[in-house]
Amino acid sequence: MAEEVMNNKQIILKHYVEDYPKESDMEFKNNNIKLNVPEGSNVVVLKNLYLSCDPYMRSRMSKLEGSYVQSFTPGSPITGCGVAKVLESVDSNFQEGDLVWGMTGWEEYSIVTATQSALFKIHDKNVPLSYYTGILGMPGMTAYVGFYEICSPKKGETVFVSAASGAVGQLVGQFAKMLGCYVVGSAGTKEKVDLLKNKFDFDEAFNYKEEKDLVAALKRYFPNGIDIYFENVGGKMLDAVLLNMKLCGRIAVCGMISQYNLEKTEGVHNLFCLITKRIRMEGFLVSDHYHLYPKYLEMIIPQIKGGNVVYVEDIAEGLENAPKALVGLFYGRNVGKQVVKVSRE
Amino acid sequence: MAEEVMNNKQIILKHYVEDYPKESDMEFKNNNIKLNVPEGSNVVVLKNLYLSCDPYMRSRMSKLEGSYVQSFTPGSPITGCGVAKVLESVDSNFQEGDLVWGMTGWEEYSIVTATQSALFKIHDKNVPLSYYTGILGMPGMTAYVGFYEICSPKKGETVFVSAASGAVGQLVGQFAKMLGCYVVGSAGTKEKVDLLKNKFDFDEAFNYKEEKDLVAALKRYFPNGIDIYFENVGGKMLDAVLLNMKLCGRIAVCGMISQYNLEKTEGVHNLFCLITKRIRMEGFLVSDHYHLYPKYLEMIIPQIKGGNVVYVEDIAEGLENAPKALVGLFYGRNVGKQVVKVSRE
Structure with a gap:
């Protein structure tokens, strides 16, 4: 990929949060991102498709010390589980066009490493891709x-x-x-x-x-x-x-x-x-239990395809609606798994 | 044993207790007991030697419904773990002179059944008998x-x-x-x-x-x-x-x-x-775990005799001092296992 500067919309955490989070604790911002890959790095360039809103993210909005999760960084994009498409990869385990899920940024494009993001490659695409933020994630x-x-x-x-x-x-x-x-x-x-x-x-x-x-x-x-x-x-x-x-x-x-x-x-x-x-x-x-993930997929995918297990999602359209979706979680406004759709593909 | 009416000192619970128990919630009383064994019964007549004061007994001083233990009966003697000598037994598993531990009354003599009292026969007497209310009980x-x-x-x-x-x-x-x-x-x-x-x-x-x-x-x-x-x-x-x-x-x-x-x-x-x-x-x-008792005794008795495990008891002398000993437990006045000595043998 040639050097390319792209517009990259992001959801920024403005400051640490106390009490219930509010939409105004976050900011929808236009930034630029250089999508070229630094030499000698081991990064994967992602185009984010679906982002996951999960209750544990509330902790990360607070200033934490010695917790099981790290605080978000005020001034930087929120991070969380998501489904993404690989645009480019130095990591030989991933190739352009791969679909993956793992930790990514609340933005259109993210540059991550597979290890830090705990990226899983998505093999079965005959299910809704958003399921990899939920039932398959x-x-x-x-x-x-x-x-x-x-x-x-x-x-x-x-x-x-x-x-x-x-x-x-x-x-x-x-x-x-x-x-x-x-x-x-x-x-x-x-x-x-x-x-x-x-x-x-x-x-x-x-x-x-x-x-x-x-x-x-x-x-x-x-x-x-x-x-x-x-x-x-x-x-x-x-x-x-x-x-x-x-x-x-x-x-x-x-x-x-x-x-x-x-x-x-x-x-x-x-x-x-x-x-x-x-x-x-x-x-x-x-x-602690991701070694069981292949066993889980083997069990659950046939159950989904056979209609024995159903899954209800609440999908917010567009990155700009992500703050509202996340806040809504703590008021129980979501009906089923709360997802944000950033892009169809 | 011929029909025999004996004086039987008892500690009676006067009423259900709220808040911290007080000595005045209990009464030291002289009653009589017929030590003859009813025909057709399966009872064991006990002379109580040591009584155990245990924290769980606080619950039993309250009016309970559907709890894991039963309330004491106001007007009747308190019951608890104790070490006793068998004076007479219709139960063929026990004989006059046997030493036992199990649930007994806070009184000089008790008439019990082995099942209800969960009586264990004491085989090893080369340790302080009171230990069967504590380390061996x-x-x-x-x-x-x-x-x-x-x-x-x-x-x-x-x-x-x-x-x-x-x-x-x-x-x-x-x-x-x-x-x-x-x-x-x-x-x-x-x-x-x-x-x-x-x-x-x-x-x-x-x-x-x-x-x-x-x-x-x-x-x-x-x-x-x-x-x-x-x-x-x-x-x-x-x-x-x-x-x-x-x-x-x-x-x-x-x-x-x-x-x-x-x-x-x-x-x-x-x-x-x-x-x-x-x-x-x-x-x-x-x-739930008394099936492990023989295994425990096998482990612990040599440790006691070898001096590798020590046990500190706080022994109150005389049944009349039992209420004070029990109350003291909830103020942390006991140093080590709180026992009441009713009789040396």
């Missing part, structure tokens, strides 16, 4: 690992999933149903509750915002208790779940979205239940 | 199971034990040292801290009451973090520990004594660390 692997590796599920067990219509939750519920579990999900709107029951085949679902007493709500759906809780929200819901767990229950701690924008997190009061009910509560990060 | 098994089965410990790991000079903690620390771990304990007096360092061979120990900042205190003793936390106290200490855990750490949840007398338990705020550090936090009850 990080959230899919999160659901797979969290449910099968952390929850130790057995046929016939009772499973509760919070934030159940989200990128991860909708899959956990479907995996649990495939295994023959009884599955209930919670979500924050009637539309999402309908999705859970009608589209994702959950046995039951409820709108947590309409329940005055979460302990009683869970008791209603789980009169004999919960074997497995897939935790996406934290706070009051976790406290209510603890009181409703069965003996020897398991809690996979995947996320705590209800707490991310609070200056001081809510206290959890019912941890004594861990003892009386011999509960195992275990946190996990999908990044 | 329920607390010993609790330490053994909690450490070896729940913590998945490895040589060289860092271990923190709270309430470390108590019936369970002092053993967990010694087990961890035997395995080649670095062990730190917390306790509530200088005397206990000295015990931990000088008697139980902990690497370090500190008085949590003298630390303004528990997070900083733990950081001081664990600059590289905690692999294993043996949780006996709950509340603020748990919150501080969560911030100091290492990646892939384990928390065995054995007890939460700091919370038992609170009307509303303290909230725990740092559970998000479970995710970022991939921590497994698991509660357990010793009662």
Whole structure:
């Protein structure tokens, strides 16, 4: 590729964020990018197609020290998972025209290294490409690992999933149903509750915002208790779940979205239940488990093509709408996996 | 044994307890007991020698519904673990003169069934009999199971034990040292801290009451973090520990004594660390693990006789002092395992 300076629209984080993030914390900016590849480098030049909005990104908007993720750099583009097309590559594992997913910038073009970006080559293109930000990407692997590796599920067990219509939750519920579990999900709107029951085949679902007493709500759906809780929200819901767990229950701690924008997190009061009910509560990060990704693809792609697993996405059109999409996540405005489409190809 | 009516001193729970228990919640009373054995029954008549004061007994002083333990019955004697001598037995597994340990009454004589009382026959008498309320009984098994089965410990790991000079903690620390771990304990007096360092061979120990900042205190003793936390106290200490855990750490949840007398338990705020550090936090009850008791005895008795494991008891003399001993437990007044001696034999 000859030296080429291109216009490169970007979403810049203006400053560290406190409380709920706002669109005004980010800026849509026109910059230039030199797409020529520096000699002696090992970079891959990407044209970004789909960007992923994920709850963990809230942490990266804060000033962090010694955390499991790095803060975004104010003044620079936000980074996150995305699907992209390779425009040029010095890395011999990638070639012009390849489709990939991994960490990329919130911009039209990014220059990355395959290692830092943890780039995966996309082999199967007979599925929507955006799925590689969701069911075939990080959230899919999160659901797979969290449910099968952390929850130790057995046929016939009772499973509760919070934030159940989200990128991860909708899959956990479907995996649990495939295994023959009884599955209930919670979500924050009637539309999402309908999705859970009608589209994702959950046995039951409820709108947590309409329940005055979460302990009683869970008791209603789980009169004999919960074997497995897939935790996406934290706070009051976790406290209510603890009181409703069965003996020897398991809690996979995947996320705590209800707490991310609070200056001081809510206290959890019912941890004594861990003892009386011999509960195992275990946190996990999908990044420890990517060696299972080929095995996961082998399982999930036929399920998608056979229509046994469905996936709902909420796709915002255009990079300029990415800030709104990301902010909306923390108000539960997305219905299904929140994606931003930057370019069709 | 001919029909015989004996004077039977008892400790009666007067009423359900709220807040911290007081001596006046219990009553020392003279009753009579018929020591003759009902025909057709399967009972064992016991003369109680040692009674055990254990933190879990606080729950039983409250009105409970659907808990893992049953409430005591107001107007009746308190029950708990104890060592006793068999005066008479219809159960063919026990004979007059046998020494046993299991659930018995806080009284001089009790009539029990072996099943309900989960009676174990004492075979090795070349150790202090009171040890069967502690290191050779329920607390010993609790330490053994909690450490070896729940913590998945490895040589060289860092271990923190709270309430470390108590019936369970002092053993967990010694087990961890035997395995080649670095062990730190917390306790509530200088005397206990000295015990931990000088008697139980902990690497370090500190008085949590003298630390303004528990997070900083733990950081001081664990600059590289905690692999294993043996949780006996709950509340603020748990919150501080969560911030100091290492990646892939384990928390065995054995007890939460700091919370038992609170009307509303303290909230725990740092559970998000479970995710970022991939921590497994698991509660357990010793009662699920008694099949390991013979294996435990085989391991521990030679260690006691060889002087490799030591055990400190705090023995209150006389049944009349049992209420004070039990109440003292919740103020940390006991130094080591709290026992009540009812009779030498």
